Amino acid sequence: MRIDLHCHSTASDGTDTPAELVRNAAAAGLDVVALTDHDTTRGYAEAIAALPEGLTLVTGAELSCRVDGISMHLLAYLFDPEEPGLLAERELVRDDRVPRAQGMVAKLNGLGVPVTWERVERIAAGGSVGRPHVATALVELGVVPTVGDAFTEEWLADGGRAFVEKHETDPFEAIRLVKGAGGVAVFAHPAAAKRGRTVPESVIAELAAAGLDGLEVDHMDHDADARARLRGLAEELGLLVTGSSDYHGSRKTVSLGACTTDPEVYGEITRRATGAFPVPGTGGA
Ligand code: AMP
Numbered sequence: 219m220r221i222d223l224h225c226h227s228t229a230s231d232g233t234d235t236p237a238e239l240v241r242n243a244a245a246a247g248l249d250v251v252a253l254t255d256h257d258t259t260r261g262y263a264e265a266i267a268a269l270p271e272g273l274t275l276v277t278g279a280e281l282s283c284r285v286d287g288i289s290m291h292l293l294a295y296l297f298d299p300e301e302p303g304l305l306a307e308r309e310l311v312r313d314d315r316v317p318r319a320q321g322m323v324a325k326l327n328g329l330g331v332p333v334t335w336e337r338v339e340r341i342a343a344g345g346s347v348g349r350p351h352v353a354t355a356l357v358e359l360g361v362v363p364t365v366g367d368a369f370t371e372e373w374l375a376d377g378g379r380a381f382v383e384k385h386e387t388d389p390f391e392a393i394r395l396v397k398g399a400g401g402v403a404v405f406a407h408p409a410a411a412k413r414g415r416t417v418p419e420s421v422i423a424e425l426a427a428a429g430l431d432g433l434e435v436d437h438m439d440h441d442a443d444a445r446a447r448l449r450g451l452a453e454e455l456g457l458l459v460t461g462s463s464d465y466h467g468s469r470k471t472v473s474l475g476a477c478t479t480d481p482e483v484y485g486e487i488t489r490r491a492t493g494a495f496p497v498p499g500t501g502g503a
């Protein structure tokens with residue numbers, strides 16, 4: 219069984235539509251794929267409608283959080299998408315991404331870059347708007363060669379010249395909301411240092427005590443040392459260990475299934491979840 223528990227679609231900053239994502243997941247030989255767009259569940263219906271036979275969809279989201287001034291991502295799986303508390307918080311974070319992106323456009327204009335909000339909005343095409351969309355506009359304008367090159371101090375990295383913060387949820391509150399909606403909470407890429415400061419182990423221990431279920435250990439942004447350290451920490455804290463690609467289509471170079479999750483861990487996630495069930499593919503529409 220090949221299980222990839224972290225993928226993005228055009229419902230946020232991926233480049234595959236939800237239907238393309240599930241077709242590509244099946245073509246890549248995956249048995250289980252999770253749709254985890256940033257702060258939104260908007261892609262679910264299309265992914266379910268197109269789900270190929272033999273592929274199971276895990277519904278989820280990647281929630282933007284911040285603790286002690288450090289941004290972090292929380293993967294939430296199999297929660298009830300209608301549960302009002304988590305829904306309200308998701309909408310708050312997602313909606314605040316719009317004025318925040320407009321603020322980054324204004325800062326870029328101040329730096330002499332002729333990017334427009336209309337262009338960024340068109341690139342985001344209705345998905346949760348984020349820095350990768352702004353970065354795509356910068357690539358189109360020839361300001362940087364690739365999306366990744368926009369994540370520097372000069373442009374869009376945390377604290378960079380054109381960076382603007384967005385509303386991000388306290389992760390203790392996010393865990394409470396995810397659990398309240400019957401979901402399972404996994405700390406995404408906890409040691410991805412190239413994205414900015416990372417959360418200290420002492421705080422991860424506090425999150426574990428507050429109900430965190432697991433750590434995403436196998437991720438392309440973690441080297442062998444980071445993975446070994448996180449695996450030890452997960453064992454110490456009684457946390458599940460997951461692995462996933464964090465696939466973004468052509469906006470990142472990583473392939474579907476580049477990292478995967480152990481079937482036993484996947485089974486445990488599905489046993490813990492009460493908000494939604496994995497959706498088995500029936501062949502699609
Ligand atoms: P945002 O949620 O708008 O703050 O944008 C964060 C997203 O940008 C992350 O989820 C990644 O997809 C992407 N990102 C963050 N850091 C980098 C980086 N160093 N290189 C490429 N993409 C990045």
Ligand code: ZN
Nearest residue numbers: 226231256466
């Ligand atoms: Zn993303």
Ligand code: FE
Nearest residue numbers: 280291406407
């Ligand atoms: Fe992330």
Ligand code: FE
Nearest residue numbers: 224226280464
């Ligand atoms: Fe992600």
